Amino acid sequence: MPVRIGYPCINLSVPCRGNRTFWLASYSEANIISTVGRNLACLRMILEYNAAHGILFFRITSDLVPFASHSVCVFDWKEYFLPEFKAIGELIRMHEMRISMHPDQFVLISALDPDIVQRSVHELEYHASVLDLMGLDNSAKIQIHIGGVYGNRSGSVGRFIKQYGNLPPSVQRRLVIENDDRNFTVKDCIPVSDQTGIPVLFDIFHHELNGAGELIDEVLSTVALSWKKNDGIPMVDYSSQEPGGRRGNHAARLDPNHFKAFLDRSRPFDFDVIFEIKEKERAANRALEIGRNDERIFLINLQEISGSRHITSA
DNA sequence: AATGGTCAAGTCAGC
DNA sequence: GCTGACTTGACCATT
Numbered sequence: 432m433p434v435r436i437g438y439p440c441i442n443l444s445v446p447c448r449g450n451r452t453f454w455l456a457s458y459s460e461a462n463i464i465s466t467v468g469r470n471l472a473c474l475r476m477i478l479e480y481n482a483a484h485g486i487l488f489f490r491i492t493s494d495l496v497p498f499a500s501h502s503v504c505v506f507d508w509k510e511y512f513l514p515e516f517k518a519i520g521e522l523i524r525m526h527e528m529r530i531s532m533h534p535d536q537f538v539l540i541s542a543l544d545p546d547i548v549q550r551s552v553h554e555l556e557y558h559a560s561v562l563d564l565m566g567l568d569n570s571a572k573i574q575i576h577i578g579g580v581y582g583n584r585s586g587s588v589g590r591f592i593k594q595y596g597n598l599p600p601s602v603q604r605r606l607v608i609e610n611d612d613r614n615f616t617v618k619d620c621i622p623v624s625d626q627t628g629i630p631v632l633f634d635i636f637h638h639e640l641n642g643a644g645e646l647i648d649e650v651l652s653t654v655a656l657s658w659k660k661n662d663g664i665p666m667v668d669y670s671s672q673e674p675g676g677r678r679g680n681h682a683a684r685l686d687p688n689h690f691k692a693f694l695d696r697s698r699p700f701d702f703d704v705i706f707e708i709k710e711k712e713r714a715a716n717r718a719l720e721i722g723r724n725d726e727r728i729f730l731i732n733l734q735e736i737s738g739s740r741h742i743t744s745a
Numbered sequence: 746a747a748t749g750g751t752c753a754a755g756t757c758a759g760c
Numbered sequence: 761g762c763t764g765a766c767t768t769g770a771c772c773a774t775t
Contacts, residue, residue: 454771455753501753536766537754550754578755680767 433727435529435703437481437488438715445480447473450494458503463496467508470495471515478522486715488529488703495561500553509564520565529703530571531666532558540598541579541591548594552602559601569604570663574632576611577623584614588623595627609668612637612679617650624657631657635693636670636707640679647693651700663703669693670707681707685714687721694725701727 440450449470453462474491481489498504509516523530538551555573562571579587595603608624609632610617617638620631631654638650651665658665671689673680685708708714722728 448770450769452752452771454751457772498753503753535754536756539755542755547755554754581756677766 433701434722434725435487436715436718436722436728437486437490437529437531437703437705438711439490439533439705439707440492442477442480442712443710444712445473445476447476449473449477450492452494452497455498455501455503458498460506463498463504463506463508464511467496467512468515471512471519475515475519475522478519478526478528480712481528482522482526484712484716485719486712487526488531488705490531490533490705491561493532493534493558496557499557499560500550509560513564516561516564517566520567523565523567529663529666530562530565530567531574531705532561532572533574534558536576536578538575539578540575540594541577541587543579543581543590552598555602555606556599559599559605562605563601569661571605572607572630572632572662572666573602573605574607574609574666576609577615577620578611580614584619587614588619591623592626595629607632607662607666609634610637610641612640614641616642617645617654618643621653621657628659629657630654630659630662630665632666632668633702634668634670636668636672636681639672647696648698648700651697651702655700655702665700665702667702667704668707669704681709683709685710685717685721687717690718690721694722 441448447469451466451470453466474495478489481487496508499508534554538554540548540551542548542551558573562573577587577591579590581587595606598606607630608620610620611634617631617633623629624631633650633654635647655665669690670681671686672678673682685706706714706718719728
């Protein structure tokens, strides 16, 4: 399975948003039913757009079910929306799409405070539930950072590994760790992977900001080993610096030259890549256009567009 | 309808 | 100890 192209959470071309939420003070059963219903309907519309455009990787928003891991949420949204989740899962499987989720910065299983760890576990269980309800296999992943440094990185690593062992299997099978732009480089993530079996998600932009200058193909050859057969091929996050922006700001638009260089330097490895570019699906579309000459991208989209795969339904 | 303050959670820096 | 940045939108009360 060669390179699939994707983007995170929001599609600017469809007439809806799948990450609608409300304030905690406004929580009610009626509110959660209407919000989740709308978010799921929009998620379906986004995935249909993606299928029609040959975009086969997507990161589902953590806001799909607002307050799902909060004690205020006693409503059984899993049972209530089961048919919708199953239908979306079928759509994903039909098109052989890849799915990821990325919980927010608050999720820290390496935290010193046990309450933070517990809240994080609940949040991770919610993310796993979404993917489980859709009937997705182990290749659908939940990506987090190691985090919890507090001035001592090795302490954080120790707590992370220990807490990973305590996670429910539904979370363990989907969890992957991602290098960040401040604390943990890819090189720092590898030993954690070796000790836990967690795959390492390679973030190109974080690597540019916080790495030791290792070449992209070198890094890919290393992280690829951490993805076992039923994890699927490696996931990669791609972005570049916004010109004139604060260091670390994601670009508003895809930089064609930067992406071409990345494509060249990433040979011959296969992976699925999320474009963390502010223009969202438009960046993915541009990447597909630029990648027409790359056989890794071309092959899969040739199948999709020629109709040898399933054509999206209305 | 327009406006502007506020929003579950995390850390860190600065005062 | 508290506030704001991080990063950004959008929810919601107020007018």
